[in-house]
Structures are given as C-alpha cells and as structure tokens.
Amino acid sequence: MVEKGLPRAERRRRSEERILASARALFAEVGFERATIRAIAKQAEVDPALVMQYFGSKQELFQRAVRVAPVAHGALSADEVVEQVLGTLGLKLGELPQSSLAMMRSMLTHPEAAVSARKVLGEQIDRLAQAVPGEDARLRAALMMMIMLGVTVGHQLLDLDELRGVPQEEIARLLRPGLQALAGPEGS
Amino acid sequence: MVEKGLPRAERRRRSEERILASARALFAEVGFERATIRAIAKQAEVDPALVMQYFGSKQELFQRAVRVAPVAHGALSADEVVEQVLGTLGLKLGELPQSSLAMMRSMLTHPEAAVSARKVLGEQIDRLAQAVPGEDARLRAALMMMIMLGVTVGHQLLDLDELRGVPQEEIARLLRPGLQALAGPEGS
DNA sequence: CAGTTCGCTCAACAGGCGTTGACTCAACGA
DNA sequence: TCGTTGAGTCAACGCCTGTTGAGCGAACTG
Numbered sequence: 554m555v556e557k558g559l560p561r562a563e564r565r566r567r568s569e570e571r572i573l574a575s576a577r578a579l580f581a582e583v584g585f586e587r588a589t590i591r592a593i594a595k596q597a598e599v600d601p602a603l604v605m606q607y608f609g610s611k612q613e614l615f616q617r618a619v620r621v622a623p624v625a626h627g628a629l630s631a632d633e634v635v636e637q638v639l640g641t642l643g644l645k646l647g648e649l650p651q652s653s654l655a656m657m658r659s660m661l662t663h664p665e666a667a668v669s670a671r672k673v674l675g676e677q678i679d680r681l682a683q684a685v686p687g688e689d690a691r692l693r694a695a696l697m698m699m700i701m702l703g704v705t706v707g708h709q710l711l712d713l714d715e716l717r718g719v720p721q722e723e724i725a726r727l728l729r730p731g732l733q734a735l736a737g738p739e740g741s
Numbered sequence: 742m743v744e745k746g747l748p749r750a751e752r753r754r755r756s757e758e759r760i761l762a763s764a765r766a767l768f769a770e771v772g773f774e775r776a777t778i779r780a781i782a783k784q785a786e787v788d789p790a791l792v793m794q795y796f797g798s799k800q801e802l803f804q805r806a807v808r809v810a811p812v813a814h815g816a817l818s819a820d821e822v823v824e825q826v827l828g829t830l831g832l833k834l835g836e837l838p839q840s841s842l843a844m845m846r847s848m849l850t851h852p853e854a855a856v857s858a859r860k861v862l863g864e865q866i867d868r869l870a871q872a873v874p875g876e877d878a879r880l881r882a883a884l885m886m887m888i889m890l891g892v893t894v895g896h897q898l899l900d901l902d903e904l905r906g907v908p909q910e911e912i913a914r915l916l917r918p919g920l921q922a923l924a925g926p927e928g929s
Numbered sequence: 930c931a932g933t934t935c936g937c938t939c940a941a942c943a944g945g946c947g948t949t950g951a952c953t954c955a956a957c958g959a
Numbered sequence: 960t961c962g963t964t965g966a967g968t969c970a971a972c973g974c975c976t977g978t979t980g981a982g983c984g985a986a987c988t989g
C-alpha cells in the first residue's frame with residue numbers, strides 16, 4: 554500500500570501506525586515467536602524491510618507495540634480497590650486493549666514479555682497494596698491480581714467454553730466475595 | 742551417551758526415558774517453540790535424529806511429554822471441593838509435575854498445547870461442578886480453576902517477587918474464603 | 930560362528946526466519 | 960527547474976529449524 558498524494562510526514566505516520574496495529578493484532582493472536590515480521594508487514598501492506606527501517610528489530614517493534622501508559626497512582630479505599638480490580642484486565646466493558654493481550658499472550662514464552670508483565674503487574678500490585686491493611690498487603694494484592702489474570706487468561710486467551718459469553722457483571726458478582734476477603738482487614 | 746553392555750531393549754527404554762525427561766524439562770522452561778529438538782537431544786546426550794526416529798515429530802514428542810494421567814472421578818462434598826482445588830496445580834507439596842508446567846508454559850502460544858489445556862481444565866471443571874450446587878455450577882467451577890491457574894502462573898511461570906517463597910499454607914488460607922464463596926450455595 | 934536385526938549416528942536437505950544494502954522514485958527546498 | 964531528501968521496495972545474506980536417508984557396529988538369533 555502506497556497512499557499517494559499525501560505529504561511525506563503524513564505517509565510515514567500512517568505507515569508506522571498501520572505496522573503497529575498489525576503488530577499488536579498478530580502478537581496478541583499468536584504470540585511473539587509465531588508472529589513473523591513478514592506476516593506483520595503483509596497485513597500492514599508494507600515491505601518487511603520497512604518494518605526494520607522504522608523499528609530497528611523485531612524485539613523493538615514488540616516493545617513499541619505493547620507499551621502501555623503508566624497508570625496514575627491514587628489513594629483508594631478498601632472497597633474501591635475491589636471494584637478497581639474487577640475493572641482491571643478487561644472483564645469490564647468487554648475488551649482489553651490489543652497491546653495488553655499481546656503482552657499476556659507472549660509473557661510465558663518470550664523473556665522480554667515476561668519482564669514487561671512483571672513490571673506492569675508489579676506496579677498494579679504496589680498500587681493495590683496501599684489500600685490493603687496488614688503485614689501481608691503486597692501478598693494479598695498480588696493474589697487479587699493473579700485471580701484476575703487467571704480469569705482473563707481463561708476468558709480471553711484460552712477461550713474456555715464455560716466463560717464464553719458470560720456477562721461481565723456475573724463474573725464480577727461471583728468473584729467479589731473472594732476479592733473482598735483479600736482486601737478486607739479480616740481473613741485469617 | 743551410549744551405555745554399553747546393556748541389552749538392546751533396556752538401552753532403548755533408557756534412551757527414550759532420557760529424551761522424554763529432557764523434553765519435559767525444556768518445554769517447561771522455555772515453551773514449545775524455543776525448545777528445539779537439537780537442544781532436547783543434546784541434554785539427553787543423544788543424536789537429534791534419534792528423537793525423530795522414536796517420536797516421529799516434534800509435535801508427537803510434545804504430546805507424549807505432556808500426557809497426564811486422567812484423574813479418577815469421585816463424588817465430593819462442597820467442602821472437600823475447596824480443599825481439592827487448593828491442592829491442584831502444585832501449590833500444595835511444592836512442585837507441579839514437569840509435564841503440567843510444560844503444558845502451561847506453552848498453552849498460550851502453541852495451538853496443540855491450548856487444546857490439551859482446555860481438555861485437562863475441562864475435565865477438572867466437570868469434576869468440580871458435580872459438587873457445586875446451582876444453575877451456574879460449571880461457571881463457578883471454572884472460576885475456581887481459573888483462580889488457581891492465575892496464582893500458579895504468577896508463582897511457577899512468572900516467578901513474581903510477591904509470591905516467591907510464600908508457604909503454600911498461607912496462600913491457601915488467603916484463597917480459601919473466595920473459593921468457599923464459589924463452592925457454597927449462597928453467593929448471589 | 931555367520932547372518933540378521935536394530936539402536937544410534939552422520940551429513941545433508943529444504944524451508945523459513947530476522948536482517949541488510951543497494952536501489953527507485955515521488956515529495957521537497959532553494 | 961533541478962539537485963536533495965527520504966519513504967518504500969527488491970533481492971539476497973546467513974542462520975537455524977525440523978526432518979530424512981544412508982550407513983555403522985554392537986547386540987541378537989540360529
């Protein structure tokens with residue numbers, strides 16, 4: 554695809570954006586290893602060499618594609634924490650951004666994606682832990698995140714029959730007691 | 742490695758076992774794609790061609806390596822279900838079999854591993870659902886499994902700081918209320 | 930002891946991968 | 960108008976992969 558008649562800067566911007574979109578889609582669908590630069594370029598209607606020219610390497614393309622905006626920190630109550638967690642990871646409002654799916658899809662098999670995942674999860678855990686009382690606040694916060702991670706993996710990545718088409722409110726309703734037990738002061 | 746002086750049948754048995762052990766270890770460590778037949782053969786001190794001769798293809802080797810014995814079905818009470826779930830996926834008694842780790846490591850990026858994972862998880866969900874009352878027994882059972890999956894992924898595969906070295910009883914204690922809420926009749 | 934079997938190795942193949950450097954040509958600036 | 964820039968292409972490179980077929984030599988069989 555060569556969109557003619559456009560200023561150079563605009564063409565470049567659009568091509569870069571198309572490549573990033575294709576990269577996110579393919580990384581999310583099949584993971585880092587199976588998503589080839591050739592396939593990404595084809596979907597973006599661009600030559601594979603252009604991908605290299607713009608992003609330097611497949612690894613750098615991946616990092617650009619999965620980069621997520623850091624979440625603003627803010628003090629939360631214990632109750633808010635539960636609702637916040639339930640809103641994480643795309644159960645609420647349907648879809649998760651492709652960039653997050655791409656990171657999750659690759660995090661078990663691509664070392665660099667694992668680093669990103671640990672970083673993102675760690676930041677969220679820190680954030681939650683501030684609102685959870687007790688010595689083991691970080692452990693409790695981590696378990697809350699892992700619960701959401703597990704459900705999201707089953708739902709979005711493994712596409713389990715039992716979770717397909719279930720309204721997000723129902724899942725949230727079933728998960729809430731467990732998350733409240735983790736967020737609340739009691740629980741021992 | 743050629744162990745001399747052994748009967749042919751015994752040599753064959755040992756080589757096959759060494760290959761399977763190496764395969765499980767490498768699939769568990771780096772996943773299907775990054776675990777090359779050459780690396781597996783090297784670790785088993787064997788020629789790569791022998792792996793093909795014995796198992797036919799990398800795919801068949803993977804299937805043999807991750808094959809898990811089907812779990813015996815048995816009727817359980819709701820309380821037993823919770824303890825059973827907490828015992829799943831290797832939180833109890835430390836380690837999970839390498840074959841399970843291999844399957845989990847690859848399930849997001851290797852289609853065949855995803856099929857295996859869905860099958861194994863589906864069987865466990867069916868089993869749990871029999872002991873959970875209500876219309877949404879299968880959904881509740883699925884969420885229980887996903888909780889354990891998430892925690893196990895964080896613990897065994899992502900190796901999160903927050904979960905490292907935490908005694909299994911502590912994690913079980915923190916997770917129990919949430920699992921009981923899912924297993925119990927009330928919860929709406 | 931001769932002949933066969935078979936566990937195992939060796940060397941090579943074809944194909945796909947990330948990556949590169951030379952090239953084309955339309956948009957640009959003076 | 961004309962040289963320069965830079966977006967985009969093309970063809971190829973070296974490497975690594977799963978996989979194969981021929982062959983060796985020790986364990987077997989009679």
